[in-house]
Amino acid sequence: MTADEAVVWRNRALTLFDRVSVPVAVCDVYGAVLLANPAMAAEFGATPGRLKGRDVLDLFRPVEAEQVERIAQALRLRHRSRYQVSVRWDAPGGRVRHGELTADPVSDSVGKTPALLVMLRILDEEPATCPPPSDAVTPVEARILALLAGGATTARAARETGLTADGVSYHLRRLSARWRAANRTELVARAYAEGVLAAGVWPPEGRG
Known part of the structure; x- marks a missing residue:
């Protein structure tokens, strides 16, 4: 050239x-x-x-x-x-x-x-009418959902994942918008329905 x-x-x-x-x-x-x-x-x-x-x-x-x-x-x-x-x-x-x-x-x-x-x-x-598929959930997000399902607070989830409390809240906002979940209880229920969390396992854990 x-x-x-x-x-x-x-x-x-x-x-x-x-x-x-x-x-x-x-x-x-x-x-x-x-x-x-x-x-x-x-x-x-x-x-x-x-x-x-x-x-x-x-x-x-x-x-x-x-x-x-x-x-x-x-x-x-x-x-x-x-x-x-x-x-x-x-x-x-x-x-x-x-x-x-x-x-x-x-x-x-x-x-x-x-x-x-x-x-x-x-x-x-991102438009709420076009949520990403459930397989777009990252390993960090799956870990946060598992901790929430086990009753963890935002502060504990932050300690367990090495994030800040703001970082955990950010991921939860993303997931709530993606699944149009009104609260954390609905968010956890949706995670089980989408297969992100393993059924019948305690403490809760993400599917590997």
Whole structure:
């Protein structure tokens, strides 16, 4: 590819980057935003230029801090897997929103230190009429449901799973929205009905 052709394709990619409705950013390996599209900037009531240079962890708060350390270690070793982090952030108007960041390492060559292509999936705007299937329940969520079924409080579930109380509450909100459960009793009943929790077992446990 010639230099002129490379410029043409870069301009096309940037046009697509700006027009896509999914919030997307490109960060360096340390998490500093190099480029953000308008959809990402809109989540903070800003313009793309105002996000440049910001640390992605200043913009988004990870629900599980250990996720971030695992990703950082993998990047230092130049692993090129896809990484996902559950996050919250402060939207315009003081609302706290919840979602999931997906980070893909990208670079021009295998040996080069990768940048991160970061995409945001907004979970608190998913339509209630299209809940994910029961097999979308994560091992952490299954463990939380099992603890709830055994009578655990939010605080105890947090201790048992290594999450914060906010992290447990976040997963419970996701599950409640997914199954349209009005309370925790209904949530546990639905977990048994969906086969997420093993029937006839005490203490309760997720199906392996």
